[in-house]
Amino acid sequence: MATAASHCLLRLYEERHELEDYQSGVPRWCTGCGDNAILAAVQRLCRDEQLRPEKTVFISGIGCSSRFPHYMKTYGFHGIHGRALPVAEGVRMARKDLHVFVNTGDGDCCSIGAAHWVHAIRYNMNMTVFLHDNQIYGLTKMQASPTSPRGLRSNTTPRGSFLEAMQPLTVTLGVQNVSFVAQAVDWIPELLYDIVSAAYRHRGFSFIRIVQRCPEWLPSLFEPWLHDPERVRLLHHEDGIQVSPALARVYRNQEHHNPVDIDRAREIASCIDPIPVGILYRNPQVPCYEDLRATDHLRTTEFIKNGLEAEFDKFTVWPSA
Amino acid sequence: MDATRQARVAFYLTGKRPGAELEPVEGLDLRPALLARYRDLSTLRYDFPLVLLTDGEADTCVRSLSGMVDDALRQVARGEDGERVSKHVLRLEQAIRQASRGKSRSLSARWSEIAAELGPERDALLPDSLDRALEALGSDGEVVDCDGELPGRFVSHIWQTAQTKKARRLHGEIARLVHRVSNILRADLARSEKGRSADALKASLGGLDADAFDFQALSGVLSRTANRTTITAARRSRLEQLIAALQSYNFEPQAFRFTSCSEALAAWRERYPILVGVARAIAMAELEIAGDYREERHDVFFDEYGADGLSPDDIALFADYLVHVSAADMDAGEQAALMEILSSGLPMKILVQKDDILADSAPGQGGQGFARSAPHFAHMALGLNDVYVLQAPASHLLRCSGRVADGIAYAGTALFSIFSGTNGFVGDYPPYLVAAAAAESRAFPIFAYHPSAGPDWASRFSLATNPQPEADWPEHQFDYEDAERHRVSETVAFTFVDFAALDERYARHLARVPSNGRDDAMMPIPKALAVEVEGQPEQVPCTLMVDDQDRLQTVLVDERLMRETRRCRQAWHSIQELGGIHNSYAERTLAEERKAREEAVQELAEPATGTAPAPAAATQPEDAGAEAGQEAAAAIEPEAEPSPDEAYIETPRCTTCNECTQINDKMFAYNENQQAYIADVDAGTYAQLVEAAESCQVAIIHPGKPRNPDEPGLEELVRRAEPFV
Ligand SMILES: Cc1ncc(C[n+]2csc(CCOP(=O)(O)OP(=O)(O)O)c2C)c(N)n1
Ligand code: SF4
Numbered sequence A: 001m002a003t004a005a006s007h008c009l010l011r012l013y014e015e016r017h018e019l020e021d022y023q024s025g026v027p028r029w030c031t032g033c034g035d036n037a038i039l040a041a042v043q044r045l046c047r048d049e050q051l052r053p054e055k056t057v058f059i060s061g062i063g064c065s066s067r068f069p070h071y072m073k074t075y076g077f078h079g080i081h082g083r084a085l086p087v088a089e090g091v092r093m094a095r096k097d098l099h100v101f102v103n104t105g106d107g108d109c110c111s112i113g114a115a116h117w118v119h120a121i122r123y124n125m126n127m128t129v130f131l132h133d134n135q136i137y138g139l140t141k142m143q144a145s146p147t148s149p150r151g152l153r154s155n156t157t158p159r160g161s162f163l164e165a166m167q168p169l170t171v172t173l174g175v176q177n178v179s180f181v182a183q184a185v186d187w188i189p190e191l192l193y194d195i196v197s198a199a200y201r202h203r204g205f206s207f208i209r210i211v212q213r214c215p216e217w218l219p220s221l222f223e224p225w226l227h228d229p230e231r232v233r234l235l236h237h238e239d240g241i242q243v244s245p246a247l248a249r250v251y252r253n254q255e256h257h258n259p260v261d262i263d264r265a266r267e268i269a270s271c272i273d274p275i276p277v278g279i280l281y282r283n284p285q286v287p288c289y290e291d292l293r294a295t296d297h298l299r300t301t302e303f304i305k306n307g308l309e310a311e312f313d314k315f316t317v318w319p320s321a
Numbered sequence B: 001m002d003a004t005r006q007a008r009v010a011f012y013l014t015g016k017r018p019g020a021e022l023e024p025v026e027g028l029d030l031r032p033a034l035l036a037r038y039r040d041l042s043t044l045r046y047d048f049p050l051v052l053l054t055d056g057e058a059d060t061c062v063r064s065l066s067g068m069v070d071d072a073l074r075q076v077a078r079g080e081d082g083e084r085v086s087k088h089v090l091r092l093e094q095a096i097r098q099a100s101r102g103k104s105r106s107l108s109a110r111w112s113e114i115a116a117e118l119g120p121e122r123d124a125l126l127p128d129s130l131d132r133a134l135e136a137l138g139s140d141g142e143v144v145d146c147d148g149e150l151p152g153r154f155v156s157h158i159w160q161t162a163q164t165k166k167a168r169r170l171h172g173e174i175a176r177l178v179h180r181v182s183n184i185l186r187a188d189l190a191r192s193e194k195g196r197s198a199d200a201l202k203a204s205l206g207g208l209d210a211d212a213f214d215f216q217a218l219s220g221v222l223s224r225t226a227n228r229t230t231i232t233a234a235r236r237s238r239l240e241q242l243i244a245a246l247q248s249y250n251f252e253p254q255a256f257r258f259t260s261c262s263e264a265l266a267a268w269r270e271r272y273p274i275l276v277g278v279a280r281a282i283a284m285a286e287l288e289i290a291g292d293y294r295e296e297r298h299d300v301f302f303d304e305y306g307a308d309g310l311s312p313d314d315i316a317l318f319a320d321y322l323v324h325v326s327a328a329d330m331d332a333g334e335q336a337a338l339m340e341i342l343s344s345g346l347p348m349k350i351l352v353q354k355d356d357i358l359a360d361s362a363p364g365q366g367g368q369g370f371a372r373s374a375p376h377f378a379h380m381a382l383g384l385n386d387v388y389v390l391q392a393p394a395s396h397l398l399r400c401s402g403r404v405a406d407g408i409a410y411a412g413t414a415l416f417s418i419f420s421g422t423n424g425f426v427g428d429y430p431p432y433l434v435a436a437a438a439a440e441s442r443a444f445p446i447f448a449y450h451p452s453a454g455p456d457w458a459s460r461f462s463l464a465t466n467p468q469p470e471a472d473w474p475e476h477q478f479d480y481e482d483a484e485r486h487r488v489s490e491t492v493a494f495t496f497v498d499f500a501a502l503d504e505r506y507a508r509h510l511a512r513v514p515s516n517g518r519d520d521a522m523m524p525i526p527k528a529l530a531v532e533v534e535g536q537p538e539q540v541p542c543t544l545m546v547d548d549q550d551r552l553q554t555v556l557v558d559e560r561l562m563r564e565t566r567r568c569r570q571a572w573h574s575i576q577e578l579g580g581i582h583n584s585y586a587e588r589t590l591a592e593e594r595k596a597r598e599e600a601v602q603e604l605a606e607p608a609t610g611t612a613p614a615p616a617a618a619t620q621p622e623d624a625g626a627e628a629g630q631e632a633a634a635a636i637e638p639e640a641e642p643s644p645d646e647a648y649i650e651t652p653r654c655t656t657c658n659e660c661t662q663i664n665d666k667m668f669a670y671n672e673n674q675q676a677y678i679a680d681v682d683a684g685t686y687a688q689l690v691e692a693a694e695s696c697q698v699a700i701i702h703p704g705k706p707r708n709p710d711e712p713g714l715e716e717l718v719r720r721a722e723p724f725v
């Protein structure tokens, strides 16, 4: 309940932030890495939404993609492998005033962090999650990840991997309370930006799987898709992504898909070729965990101390007097 | 003219009854025919009594007893014994209704009292029925009937419910701000020398294991290493003042309840500086907490805070005043204070209770005529545009409870003009009936004006709660047996005459026709209003009443009362127009529109002669369509293709992969969206252009033709550039 005056004052003196105000350091990613495109789109989003850097936080796990927070001039938390989401949930719970973003790789999210991922979807806390899916462990120099295509020869699968690749979209859409699922590819920046921005605007757990090229370890994996626009299917809708005329001329493979239709969303999610790009599902009605558990209690020292004491008392063995 | 007719006309014109042809109505205990059924209200199930619930939100904290009982029965009166439970509970409801006349008590107390009275002696299963229903009721509250106290209790209950919530929110908010601001001070203390002293460190650990630490050493380490920046003295004193100012607001809700407009105004003026102080502190604290307070910018602003009045948002944080006044008791000073409040938009909710809407009109009191009652504050307030206004009789309060809650929630002044139905001149008619008759007869129409409900009158003003708002007078079916014991059904209007007839001061404007029948020389009120009479009337107006034996009586009405009735209808018409009913402007426009259309249809029907204008008109849309088509085509026409000779990048498709910028960052640069374009084609060689085109994974770099004919190896480079043309 800020009074009108302080709102006006805040607005009156708010500086405009340019793209450079969100940039930090020179990315250590390889030239041609899809992470660069994601970074560009996200910085653009921050500028266009004029997010206050001190009210914005990027949280990641471990991997090439998880270096993302270093390149944002905002708050950041480069966490531990697979645990970006629990950290982000804690931040969200304690600081509802922050814009929370999560960067995670296919190894980070779908392998070691899979349990956290599934539950984070169910908790539906308000944050925007980017799954940088290059279908490989990049940082550790080419080990197969759960999303690697079957038959991929890597350092851990020298004779080719034996299992079918996991589909992050179908997994996400199968979890209770899912509220926003989209897919983007790093090589169509216009759509990448539109999708990132729709995800940001959704209140809830917004999950975007971004198909990301790794020119170092899988330089030609997406070559066929890159050069044949027919192998990308754009999902468009009045309540979803709208395709610009220029883009529509190149990408003619399109589907009119209403993001409220979860059944069709699940069908689309299981389609690998062509790659569907757009918003598969959105349901703003799903409650956010932080709202369900909201409390008016002030976290005074007293309150925290009493809470802790009560917890400790459960385990204390009192010496008999 | 025969004597009977003469007497009737004379009565109509003068209000006098010279002969025995007409009888006075005094002492006959007549009542309007349409009210015949409502002789004993306590035997009927209707809105009253009400229950002012102790829980609930502002718009749900009042319910009717019958509504609550129905809900409870829906839960418990099921299955085999459902009918028995219903019967018992309805009997109890009936008894509570009777007992509540003039005496209010809590529902639970009343319930047990009556349950004990009805007693298990007569019916062994009664306690079981009642206990089950009582449990299903869920909530408790004061049971109140429709009487002189009701308007005050009703509005005050909703006000109280809203204020309690508002006060809780404000106190919570202030506590939060105090907590956050104190945290800043505390964090500062922890960083200070004092905070890092051995004693402070020891205190922060608590009693356990204190011996295990060397606090002196710890203090030494901390003061050498940790962050030392502390806040300035100016900021510290500002924060301390903020906390004090925030804590200075400690009014109890009861401090905002008044029975006089001037006292409320005086209190407002006295407390205003405190309000400004708190609102200012809240705004400053928000900035401080966000780390956005800049002395050079904000000091000036806050020094003058509230000098030009607080903003409505600021004012809305604090309690709303409740002022309950009686229209009859308001002297000139009070009226002036009321007008001042209304026109200044202060957060005050004013209940003007009217007990007698015909009072000043009583003949012989020096009034010009009838019904020129105390100033119609509600009507005046409508003209101010930003006052929430609700006018309603007490009988309709339950149906208006949402509107009362709206008025209290409205950020500004609200005026509730309520007629209680208790003027003391209506014999033993219950106030409920008098109040309801006032609404029914248009003597006290129901309306609500919500200034922020929308941009126009249609969204702000409502007449919907009135009975049959479209009609001049509400009409009802009236059934009776005539002299030959034939059943007759007739449509009868309830007019202002019927309302006035309840009031003993008006008896002298009525005269009973002894023959008891109606004849051609009489006409019902609505018809009488429709004809303009010059000189002696052919027919005189009459109305139907019943006596204490429920025998139908024909009663004549004199010209004075008819004049008032006409005036009442006139006033109702004005209100109807405000409410969009029979709006004269709209009806006039509609009539013109209709006429124009009819003429157009007629013209079309006439055979076309000579140069026909119609086909010309018909071609127009086609032309327009063609134009629109061209425009649309233009819109999707591709942008001018860049010349294949020039080097360019399809910038919107750039994925920011750094390939090209790493080849030559003078030639290739990123735009404001981090997407590449050719910044300076001459900043590098053609070879670099071609190399960049080849390494770009999305193939959006087009090298064009070489610009320097002397560059070595051109022939080969042009060949390599070919795929990217
Ligand atoms: C607990 C733990 N286990 C293993 C590792 C080694 N490790 C570092 S990054 C990584 C995989 C990263 O792959 P991905 O999440 O796909 O990120 P990418 O580098 O592809 O962006 C692994 C297994 C680690 N850092 N911590
Ligand atoms: S190794 Fe792959 S994922 Fe990592 S930075 Fe290089 S291209 Fe990007």
Ligand SMILES: [Mg+2]
Pocket (backbone or CB within 6 Å): A063, A105, A106, A107, A132, A133, A134, A135, A136, A137, A138, A145
């Ligand atoms: Mg990876």
